[in-house]
Amino acid sequence: MKYRYPLVMAFAIALIAVAAALAQPRTSGGRVYLLNAGGETIAQPHVRGGAQLSVKAISSAGRVEYDAKTGTMSAKGGVRLTLTTGTNSVIVESDEIESLPVLDDRILKR
Numbered sequence: 001m002k003y004r005y006p007l008v009m010a011f012a013i014a015l016i017a018v019a020a021a022l023a024q025p026r027t028s029g030g031r032v033y034l035l036n037a038g039g040e041t042i043a044q045p046h047v048r049g050g051a052q053l054s055v056k057a058i059s060s061a062g063r064v065e066y067d068a069k070t071g072t073m074s075a076k077g078g079v080r081l082t083l084t085t086g087t088n089s090v091i092v093e094s095d096e097i098e099s100l101p102v103l104d105d106r107i108l109k110r
Helices: 004-023
Strands: 027-037 040-043 052-057 063-067 072-085 088-103
Touching: 040 088, 052 063
Parallel strands: none
Antiparallel strands: 027 040, 027 088, 052 072, 063 072, 072 088
């Protein structure tokens, strides 16, 4: 009987710790792509983590850069972005494309 209160308190503290750990934001593995034309962002498609991605320069002046440290991609000079999931594909062409990771449906700050 004298050990009931400490056991209940220990269980409650453990339950609160587990709930707090589960409430922490986690990266969804998704990405948001900023499509720029004429110097301003014209679209921001959010893409889930399982989608296949292909980025190609349309012209010889185009270039694609990938930063492995931050996991971001930047493409300039006229580029084509192809997103594929299963048998469905979406192809978008833009002057510039930049990718940013998504954290629980919020864009991470650059």
